Amino acid sequence: MTINTLAKGGCHREQMACFRKMEKVIVAMQDPDMGMKMRNQRLLITVIPHAMTGHDIIAWLTHKYRISEEESLHLGNMLVKYGYIYPLKEPRCLVLRPDESPYRFQTPYFWTSTRWPASELDYAIYLAKKNIRKQGELMEYEKERYSLLHKRINHTWDFVVMQAREQLRASKQRRKADRIVLECQEQAYWLINRPPPGVNNVLDTGLERPNNFSCRVTLNSDYYKREIEACRKALGRNRVKSSICLEGFLKYSEQYLNHDPIMQGCLPSNPWISDDTAHWTMNAEIVPVPTRLRVERWSFSFMELLNDAMGRREFMTYLEKEFSAENLYFWQACEDIRHGESSKIVEKVEDIYKNFLAPGAARWVNIDSKTMDKTLEGIKRPHRFVMDDAQMHIYFLMKKDSYPRYLKSDLYKNMLAKAIVPQETKKSVFPFMRRQRHSSPSPAQTATQAAEEEGLAKGAGANSAAGSHF
């Protein structure tokens, strides 16, 4: 069941904004010069003036917004769903048909936005009218609602019946064509504001959000003082010229174009399209030979290299050769503190000190004295971010020095040379035959197995579950 957001009687900002925009479209459609051409439509023996066909609506929208017919049909459908246009043939079916079916504009009196929210009393009067006018004209669900309302607002029932009779009497005095029109308009209004069961309630906006945010945060002097402070800080920022920043987007998109499967496709094929998982197998975390695109990507930025498990492994090999591997080990250990369990911080900081920072440490890292002093001081009261400065120093050292040299090294060049360029899978001769879609081991499973193996190796009980972190 949908949440009845109308019960609160509040005005929903999001809905209102959409209504206003749709109303603008409707008004434009009725513009005497640029709007739609209206004509008389025949409905059985009556002639209804000022009507248009589904075709007309779609053609007008296509022309006005320069969009495809499919999109116009969709937009037109929205206008019908929200009650701004209603069908004359099959009035209970609020759908825009791209044919000669006749439609009419809803009168602003019956716009949902005008009479928001639809009241129970009005609904009761409407159902009462239907009931009085023709016995058995009420649909099953309408009968149920009618009796529910009767129970709920029993105290005003006389008023309801009286109003219904009065409105029926007044309508009898109208011309038949006008009467039919009014009945159609009213019916359309109620189909939207009290949809039949099984039909999407277009007025459902989900959970209510605050209507007026000043209710949540008092706009007092403290609030404005904070805003002023934030503005002053922002004014002092260094900014970069747009021309420089925007060029950056162009460069980035160009560099990554071949790596973007949605833009350029991927080799051997996109698994979602071909049902073949070769692309994923070839690009698994650790493979004997990586693909060319993957190795190329390591040269895009230091972060790309480190984020790829294989890339990082290769870089480590290179650093070992250069006798500066302690930098990467140190960086990894710092990452482990930053993102690891709170309870292990103290222990890990101690390990880092022992292995990397203490004089004569096995993997002593070369940090400038100022940072070293600050870090050693901070270690006395270890916390998650205590190694941040040292970590950044080493990170930028690797980035500016070792990384560019790695890219020029034989190690990298050989990797690039022997990297695979997969063959594009030719499209299947029988496009209707779907490949078998095989399942893959869940990451939770591999973690369980790894943990189990670890448990067995340690001689401890194999009591580990997937939630070994917990």
Added chain:
Amino acid sequence: KYLSTFIKTLYSTSMIFYSCVLYIICEVPLNETLAHLKTESETLKSKLEEERAKLHDVELHQVAEKVEGLGQFVMKTRRTLKGHGNKVLCMDWCKDKRRIVSSSQDGKVIVWDAFTTNKEHAVTMPCTWVMACAYAPSGCAVACGGLDNKCSVYPLSLDKNENLAAKKKSVAMHTNYLSACSFTNSDMQILTSSGDGTCALWDVESGQLLQSFHGHAADVLCLDLAPSETGNTFVSGGCDKKANVWDMRSGQCIQSFETHESDINSVRYYPSGDAFASGSDDATCRLYDLRADREVAIYSKDSIIFGVSSVDFSLSGRLLFGGYNDYTINVWDVLKGTRVSILFGHENRVSTLRVSPDGTAFCTGSWDHTLRIWA
């Protein structure tokens, strides 16, 4: 006697009334001072916009004129995931590029292998409207929450007989609904945003609050972590029409943007981390550059009337996908600012949209109870 009454009033009412009384004593009317602050705030804001505009020497689409236009664009639904009994509200991808977790209005959280469309795990939350869900980086757990005001972590057990709810761990506690959650670089920390107007960083193991982020004036609806080298910032968007960039360490708001005309439903970083996109109820998506410190592009069209619920970039950042409340997905050329394609298929609002980790597809969740994979 008068004095004691005043003192009583001072202590028994809120700070605002305190200032009122104080000002009355000093014979300075309250309105003037508050109004004065308000005007000062507004003046500074316009000055800030002026400063931002000074360095804006060119538009993105102008710079992009030399870039080749995009050709015909064909994307179709490749998988439809059926199984939720009510509106799908949120989804997230697993790092293995094929599994996803999704959550819905009826309290169900489902883990799927989207490739085979098999359901692998299902949990029923004790609350409805599970608006947030996230997959842990290790692939071994999921986090979710909603109207229960909490974010809970469920380790994924492969034992069919085990009830996932048994090992549930309550991590975050807000004073209003949970709107979004995300693991940081590991399974150990979670970032959350809430209807109570704050964001918060939590330690999963202990459930301890590590940092809280105050600054939004209304519900915070979305957040995204920056893909930066130093990995210390995130962006959030809220009902106050603001998008704020935060320092995770200090809790400070380091940048703020307020150009949308309505609630911001979704924020997502550009892959380089130098910018982020936002989607709002005002039917536009916007791009904000962090170095230029301003909005640099608006993605909108006359014929697009309904709000954007969710946005995400393709891997190269050239395309921006938006899920809309009129059941469609619009695809934008980020550089040229034009709408490349419109995708139909869902039968109700698109509530969530994410591109897969390797960029081979994107997934949408909708109020029509289904999820679709598009490629």
